[in-house]
Ligand SMILES: Cc1ncc(C[n+]2csc(CCOP(=O)(O)OP(=O)(O)O)c2C)c(N)n1
């Protein structure tokens with residue numbers, strides 16, 4: 002058996018699935034094992050199937066696979082839902098004494114582990130701890146030292162008092178002992194090695210929030226929406242420590258306009274939302290660009306269109322962030338490809354926004370937002386964070402940006418397209434800004450020459466940024482391979498692991514993961530060099546593939562997934578293998 | 589803040605393109621007077637304007653200013669004030685801007701009670717789009733899009749504000765310039781959201797709610813022995829359908845502005861050039 006273990010707990014929403022899963026994931030992470038979690042959840046609070054899945058290994062894990070080794074099933078449906086992923090030798094822990102679970106049938110090739118979760122929990126002090134009993138049982142099954150669980154139980158229940166923590170430890174041990182005694186002859190074949198590493202465990206939304214704080218974000222306004230709400234919840238309270246504030250607005254129209262107001266007042270400001278919310282914000286995209294206000298607008302994508310599937314994955318809003326809004330809007334679109342990149346790209350997003358005074362779309366997706374992953378803390382080395390505020394002028398240097406009448410020119414058409422910013426309160430800097438076309442002073446105009454000059458000025462910022470910044474991609478595999486796979490956003494992990502599966506099949510690929518959608522790296526050479534290019538993305542039409550085809554004037558192949566679930570590594574490898582053989586047939 | 593600021597310092601050198609006689613001239617002058625009177629300077633003032641003839645005000649005034657998209661001026665103003673509570677923030681717009689497309693924001697800005705001033709230039713018509721019914725138009729007021737009149741009662745913005753927990757609700761008439769300026773000044777001085785609905789006649793598209801009409805009907809609350817701190821009295825005055833009042837309808841002297849409740853005292857503009865000193869603690873939280 003490999004050291005790579007896939008574990009899950011599933012039941013009804015409201016059964017404490019999430020927090021139980023989290024306790025286990027944290028215990029693994031504390032024990033120096035890498036963890037990658039994923040969630041199956043429905044758009045309801047109580048009832049409805051939900052599961053928390055943990056993949057763990059001593060090596061870094063960055064994706065999910067179609068395999069479940071140990072499953073804690075709190076309901077019969079949990080077993081049905083996961084049947085595809087269960088295999089010969091999979092262990093299913095369930096409470097056979099529960100009336101709803103009495104007739105559960107475990108397929109012969111699997112191991113059903115009947116543990117009286119509720120009864121043991123009651124013995125330890127309360128039925129509510131049944132899930133923790135199951136965790137204890139899982140420790141025994143997987144040979145994972147149960148002491149590691151204690152720390153995360155303390156973290157979870159610490160503020161409820163020492164007694165509660167002790168009861169939970171006891172509950173876990175009862176589960177462990179039960180398996181030890183009743184299944185003493187069984188060896189489940191797992192050996193969960195631990196290491197001295199101390200990892201941190203966090204998800205993409207939290208990484209975005211942390212990136213915002215590191216980057217000096219002081220104002221966040223948003224309106225709750227899955228799966229972006231975690232960004233707001235993370236920042237709430239924490240941002241206050243640095244003199245900032247989170248404001249829950251009445252809707253997304255308000256959220257983006259408040260953030261814009263704060264940005265004009267000089268704060269680094271951000272808003273985050275998902276599908277329907279980004280639609281509502283669209284009108285203001287243009288205002289942000291036209292008024293040359295720095296703003297980070299985060300879209301954590303979910304399945305659309307309309308309210309679609311709010312708790313499911315999709316990368317369907319790319320066109321929206323690239324093209325959304327009437328008229329022509331200079332903008333940047335940055336799409337982190339891993340959870341830790343969510344942190345770094347957020348920092349970058351704030352820098353681009355302020356240096357170029359234009360909206361920066363930070364595009365993430367549900368798969369990344371809810372996935373918790375382990376990292377060595379150095380991966381978030383705060384000393385590496387640099388803050389660049391661009392051309393901000395004060396009383397001292399304001400003069401060099403005034404006209405012959407001594408008026409400050411906030412929209413001066415500088416050669417690089419970047420004008421000076423004077424924060425309100427700066428002496429002699431008072432000026433007008435508007436979404437209407439305006440002159441260098443910021444005043445409305447319909448003068449054709451000035452119009453043209455200001456349009457060119459704003460577009461020039463993008464050109465300047467193209468030159469000045471590094472819009473590079475990340476690359477894996479064999480640079481000389483015939484097959485080039487390109488993806489963006491959260492597909493990177495699945496693809497990296499998928500390459501291992503492909504390798505086993507003797508298939509060699511070059512893989513490019515693109516975190517910058519606009520401006521983006523020029524892939525012409527890479528595509529020309531390859532015999533076949535396959536673009537992988539979680540949407541039906543291939544929005545990024547379209548963009549690339551447009552760039553290189555060449556057809557690319559597509560691997561798309563749009564059922565609401567992220568790519569799994571093995572499944573993706575298979576799809577790529579198929580795309581390669583199809584290309585061979587047509588060639 | 590300097591004491592030698594005059595109201596003309598708040599004037600930009602751009603000539604207004606409002607129709608001659610438009611009520612917005614008087615409204616703006618009163619705002620500038622009030623700003624100067626309260627000791628503000630253009631460099632510590634931020635004016636946010638809506639979209640409409642009224643919204644052009646930001647261009648004709650001199651201060652830090654933003655002229656945004658239709659109906660969203662209030663959220664912008666809230667963002668500005670929260671990010672820098674030292675600024676004097678004034679939001680201005682029309683009745684269409686504030687009570688139609690921006691009605692949701694209006695209610696929520698009132699209840700949020702950020703310390704700023706909101707001046708609505710109420711001409712009971714859409715001016716900039718050339719004469720359609722607005723939310724304050726009379727039920728039978730015939731316009732290009734409502735040939736029989738809107739057939740729905742006008743909104744009562746002061747009642748909305750009172751119901752939403754407003755802490756300062758006033759009504760003025762742009763033509764009574766001194767009184768109007770005083771009321772805006774009181775709104776500025778109020779600790780919280782100061783709301784002033786200004787009758788600001790449109791001489792081009794509204795031949796019903798004219799200067800003559802307001803002059804003939806308006807009653808000053810000072811002559812009515814009105815106690816603005818008495819909410820019941822305020823409610824009665826506000827709901828009296830057939831009277832046009834000027835003056836402070838309601839004022840809550842115990843109002844505490846939102847940003848103060850939230851503990852915001854400093855400008856958020858200053859940040860270090862790297863991550864905060866203790867930023868690694870943010871990472872360690874995830875152990
Ligand atoms: C989203 C949007 N819809 C419509 C318009 C067109 N529009 C501009 S001003 C206006 C009405 C303005 O009326 P009001 O607020 O009463 O101001 P007034 O012109 O009367 O001062 C409308 C509908 C717009 N700019 N934006």
Ligand code: SF4
Pocket residue numbers: 605606607609610611612641642711715716789790791792793
């Ligand atoms: S149309 Fe009416 S509101 Fe607009 S400027 Fe003319 S008079 Fe004023």
